Amino acid sequence: MAQVANAITLEKREIPGPRSAELLEVSREYEPPCMADQVPVVWDRGEGVWVWDVDGNRFLDFTSGVLVTNLGHSHPRHVARIREQAGRLMNCYSFPTPERVTLSKRLTDLLPDNIDQTFLLTTGAEATEAAIRIAKRFTGKHEVLSFYGGFHGRTYGPMSVAGNMNTKRRFGPQLPGGILAPFPYFYRDFYKSETEEECAHRCLDNLDRIIDSTSTGDVGAVITEPYQGGAGFIFPPAGWLKGLEAWARERGMVFILDEVQSSFGRTGKLFALEWEDLQPNMVCLGKGIGSGMPASALAGESRIFECMGTGEMSSTCGGNPLASAATHAVLDVMEDESLPENARRVGDYMMARFRALKENYQVLGDVRGQGLVIGLEFVLDRDKKTPAPELTSNLLLRAGEHGLLLGKVGLYGNVVRIAPPLVITEEQAGLGIDILDRALEELAG
Ligand SMILES: Cc1ncc(COP(=O)(O)O)c(C=O)c1O
Known part of the structure; x- marks a missing residue:
């Protein structure tokens, strides 16, 4: 030792x-x-x-x-920005503030080109819940494909698409329309593949069969984490995410990437999607975005957000000036350091x-x-x-x-x-x- x-x-x-x-x-x-x-x-x-x-x-x-605390605990620049903002303005519900609108722009600009709007919220589950609801409204379809082991938060929408009974046991019926498929977890591979490549292929190849056997023909969206967090930090073999994105696109499904845990530098890129040049239709952000200040976001394509009418979705603390200022400081420090x-x-x-x-x-x-x-x-x-x-x-x-x-x-x-x-x-x-x-x-x- x-x-x-x-x-x-x-x-x-x-x-x-x-x-x-x-x-x-x-x-x-x-x-x-x-x-x-x-x-x-x-x-x-x-x-x-x-x-x-x-x-x-x-x-x-x-x-x-x-x-969460990706900047480290109480980073001086983060603390200073929060202190300054707390002395000026902390909440104004959905009145715009410079902090909120510039943060929406800043996050949008950092994401792939197809993503052109960002909706600021407070918790990870709020972002995944919003993504699932908006995808259902946009496609007019109620079924969502998700993966064994997947974790997307504890409110009913995300809980219903979870691939882990620990979060839903004895809570009664879930929302209808959840369809689950094996995630490529090579160490405990469902298909007992010999190689990681084979594991990824089998998990992709069997998707159509799973849909044909279990869907009523109404799958509108797919949601996955880039790596599974709660399930045990499980990383899919290279290429699986890209393959899944292509599969979803070919079938006209909304591809939702849950980067609540994997973003803000955690995997060695600002967003994990950068590793495979992914272009999801919606991206959920949380945890490290505020580095301790409660904040989250749903970024996506405006053609999808358009299905929501004025006042149909908002959040008491979503995009509040304090959290928005804190997130600006997080990005400043991420870049400078x-x-x-x-x-x-x-x-x-x-x-x-x-x-x-x-x-x-x-x-x-x-x-x-x-x-x-x-x-x-x-x-x-x-x-x-x-x-x-x-x-x-x-x-x-x-x-x-x-x-x-x-x-x-x-x-x-x-x-x-x-x-x-x-x-x-x-x-x-x-x-x-x-x-x-x-x-x-x-x-x-
Ligand atoms: C991938 C993923 N999505 C969503 C959530 C839910 O986030 P929150 O606890 O902020 O609601 C988590 C939390 O662990 C997560 O890891």
């Missing part, structure tokens, strides 16, 4: 600390238990890639919340280190990623690939005790999500991997 370079990580800390334990008790009593399960650390403040808890412990953050490039560079370094770790630990079944979004899939045995959710939870706790905060995803809760803020340096990334290595050695060495 490499030497841990930073003294703070050598002290094993007790989590939760006493003040955290008190607040967790209040949380247990006064908050519903439905929120995501986390390592027991009560956050107090953050700076760049560092987070301090209410007991004064310092942690290296490999979560960015949930892939070349954060997508940094994500690519540090991400390559991290991938190489994780691939080396895979050689040492049999329980690390798969390592996959692009830029600063990397999934480590843990299994009990390499042959059967039996998911190891308990080991994964213990690993998160152990890493937390050594000063590294991690999250987990995956249908079976056995994928560690590595998603630090995009300002991370190679040295900080190496430190986090050393900690993870140490935690793994203690648990599975």
Whole structure:
């Protein structure tokens, strides 16, 4: 195991600390238990890639919340712009402001040429919900094709097209018209393909058969994430997205790309669609767009937006001047500090280190990623690939005790999500991997 370079990580800390334990008790009593399960650390403040808890412990953050704080915690330029705007104007509902209209233009200009309008909203689910509704109105068709493992948010529209029962179990009937097809997840391929290329081909080739068998002839839209986040950071083989786009176009379907998680530099490009020169008809943005300030957007073609009449869709806080100003600052910093490039560079370094770790630990079944979004899939045995959710939870706790905060995803809760803020340096990334290595050695060495 490499030497841990930073003294703070050598002290094993007790989590939760006493003040955290008190607040967790209040949380247990006064908050519903439905929120995501986390390592027991009560956050107090953050700076760049560092987070301090209410007991004064310092942690290296490999979560960015949930892939949100791409600029790092409380980036000074982001904070200054938010402070300035908060002192001037925070909300005016749908009255236009310079911040909102210039942001709509700025985002539109950054996206492919076919996209010529942007609708600013507040949450990721609001953007995917709007995309699904608008696509149904535009095409006059109610069926939507989506993919096994897909996650698009927790309101009824996105929930109904999710490919993961964990978000819809025991909520009764979903909206009608959801059609699901296998996503090319090579490590656990539905078609048991020999190569990634074959996996992508089979997933595309079988789409017509799936539609012919399950659709009433009314499919108007297709929605997918560029890589699946909640399902376990699953990256489709190169070419699958481009093939899907062409398939949808040939059939006159609206192609919706859900970049709520994958955009704003996360994969090493401002938008993940840039990797394959995609031209979706609508793109959903969220999370990193505000880097902590709640914001989202639905960008798309004006010929599609035209199907909506005045006042038919708006949002109390959508495009508010505070969130819009914050997003301008996010883009300024992304450009000035070349954060997508940094994500690519540090991400390559991290991938190489994780691939080396895979050689040492049999329980690390798969390592996959692009830029600063990397999934480590843990299994009990390499042959059967039996998911190891308990080991994964213990690993998160152990890493937390050594000063590294991690999250987990995956249908079976056995994928560690590595998603630090995009300002991370190679040295900080190496430190986090050393900690993870140490935690793994203690648990599975
Ligand atoms: C791909 C994707 N779409 C939509 C959402 C929903 O975003 P929000 O939680 O802001 O509603 C998420 C959140 O994790 C996501 O990852």
